[in-house]
Amino acid sequence: MPEPSVRFPDGFLWGAATAAYQIEGAVAEDGRGSSIWDTFSHTPGAVLRGDTGDIACDHYHRWREDLDLLRDLGVGAYRFSVAWPRVIPAGTGPVNPAGLDFYDRLVDGLLERGITPMLTLYHWDLPQALQDTGGWANRDTAEHFADYASVVHGRLGDRVPYWLTLNEPYCSAVVGHLEGRHAPGVRDERVAVTAVHHLLLAHGKAVAALRAGGATGQVGITCNLTSVHPASDDPADVAAARRLDLHENRMYLDPLFRAAYPEDAAAHYAPVTDFGFVRDGDLQLIAAPLDFFGVNYYERHHVAADPADPVRGWRRVPPEHPTVTDIGIHPEGLAEILDRVAKEYTPLPLVVTETGLALHDYAGPDGEIADDERIAFFDGHIRAAHDALTRGVPLIGFFPWSFMDNFEWASGYGVRYGIYYVDYPTQRRTPKRSARWYAGVIRANGLE
Numbered sequence: 001m002p003e004p005s006v007r008f009p010d011g012f013l014w015g016a017a018t019a020a021y022q023i024e025g026a027v028a029e030d031g032r033g034s035s036i037w038d039t040f041s042h043t044p045g046a047v048l049r050g051d052t053g054d055i056a057c058d059h060y061h062r063w064r065e066d067l068d069l070l071r072d073l074g075v076g077a078y079r080f081s082v083a084w085p086r087v088i089p090a091g092t093g094p095v096n097p098a099g100l101d102f103y104d105r106l107v108d109g110l111l112e113r114g115i116t117p118m119l120t121l122y123h124w125d126l127p128q129a130l131q132d133t134g135g136w137a138n139r140d141t142a143e144h145f146a147d148y149a150s151v152v153h154g155r156l157g158d159r160v161p162y163w164l165t166l167n168e169p170y171c172s173a174v175v176g177h178l179e180g181r182h183a184p185g186v187r188d189e190r191v192a193v194t195a196v197h198h199l200l201l202a203h204g205k206a207v208a209a210l211r212a213g214g215a216t217g218q219v220g221i222t223c224n225l226t227s228v229h230p231a232s233d234d235p236a237d238v239a240a241a242r243r244l245d246l247h248e249n250r251m252y253l254d255p256l257f258r259a260a261y262p263e264d265a266a267a268h269y270a271p272v273t274d275f276g277f278v279r280d281g282d283l284q285l286i287a288a289p290l291d292f293f294g295v296n297y298y299e300r301h302h303v304a305a306d307p308a309d310p311v312r313g314w315r316r317v318p319p320e321h322p323t324v325t326d327i328g329i330h331p332e333g334l335a336e337i338l339d340r341v342a343k344e345y346t347p348l349p350l351v352v353t354e355t356g357l358a359l360h361d362y363a364g365p366d367g368e369i370a371d372d373e374r375i376a377f378f379d380g381h382i383r384a385a386h387d388a389l390t391r392g393v394p395l396i397g398f399f400p401w402s403f404m405d406n407f408e409w410a411s412g413y414g415v416r417y418g419i420y421y422v423d424y425p426t427q428r429r430t431p432k433r434s435a436r437w438y439a440g441v442i443r444a445n446g447l448e
């Protein structure tokens with residue numbers, strides 16, 4: 001096999017990623033409690049065509065077959081999430097043994113196939129019972145999350161080497177509590193900013209709980225970060241870009257790695273909150289030392305001042321060549337973000353825990369699912385990741401989103417991100433052209 005022109009270090013972690021609510025189904029089986037996404041997806045008008053995660057990819061029953069596909073792909077690691085309501089149905093209180101048993105079998109199945117587990121404790125499926133008492137607007141939820149983290153670690157900590165506390169706190173807080181496009185469907189900026197803090201506090205408390213539990217694995221968090229550029233050098237556009245960078249990036253990176261909210265946060269959010277929810281010691285807890293940091297990358301924004309709200313607002317300039325989810329394709333943004341995190345925030349090892357392209361995939365007459373656009377997307381983003389690596393960024397892994405087509409939140413089953421195609425009526429999995437291509441990347445440990 002010719003040496004790849006873009007070669008990654010030996011031991012580089014090539015993975016694939018999923019999340020519990022998006023693939024498991026079996027939402028009322030074996031003692032699982034309800035989550036905010038069960039409630040939200042069953043709310044008329046909340047999700048495209050009324051799609052829900054009730055069945056999804058039926059992974060709860062098909063997990064052995066899915067692990068075999070991961071083995072065939074040749075991945076070194078698999079990023080999955082644990083459904084909090086499957087383990088502690090009410091979010092606090094009694095543990096559901098059958099829920100823990102499922103993840104116990106899953107982890108052993110991965111290890112038997114030579115695949116390293118990377119476990120996300122929270123990928124948006126908050127137990128509904130906790131939402132009923134305020135959810136992330138209630139500081140108590142952070143404590144309950146730490147207790148849940150201890151329970152999961154107590155059962156799986158001896159075999160799971162990589163732990164991510166949260167997936168994308170921005171989306172949980174802002175998309176779920178300000179924009180209302182995600183569960184719990186709240187539209188209240190004060191609640192959203194409070195949720196930001198309580199999610200980060202939950203992260204900090206969970207890190208402490210994992211350490212107290214003798215965590216020998218590596219502990220981290222995954223944030224979705226965006227590359228943000230002013231649409232012009234007009235000072236109003238430059239200021240708008242800085243505000244969006246605060247809102248999407250620095251509101252997470254600064255607390256996590258500098259133990260402080262950005263200096264412009266108080267003024268920016270002053271109309272809705274005075275940050276009274278921050279208590280002594282919170283930020284030191286949030287900035288607990290980590291072992292690695294996960295970066296999800298999807299968007300590069302061109303930002304202009306919002307004429308309707310020139311002081312606080314921003315306007316994302318639409319991309320010239322939008323994807324089916326109306327975002328542009330900018331692999332250079334991934335390198336930019338990795339460089340920024342490594343240079344401005346932390347020397348920790350970094351993992352690209354998600355990047356991917358939504359398409360309306362289909363099988364042609366020959367049965368081939370020719371997702372060449374997705375191959376080009378991953379080729380570009382892997383090259384960008386390699387560029388960052390050659391500049392000294394301590395990148396240790398790359399996890400395409402997603403292993404298989406799945407429930408894409410408010411878009412339901414209307415778009416597909418998988419490198420495996422899922423025919424939902426039959427639940428048949430079919431490798432797309434990108435799956436075979438990615439298997440080659442893994443074998444070569446790089447790109448031709």
Ligand SMILES: N#[N+]C[C@@H]1[C@@H](O)[C@H](O)[C@@H](O)[C@@H]2O[C@H]12
Nearest residue numbers: 019167168296354401408417
């Ligand atoms: N959009 N999109 C696809 C993908 C979503 O399916 C994941 O669950 C999230 O972690 C993140 O938003 C990214």
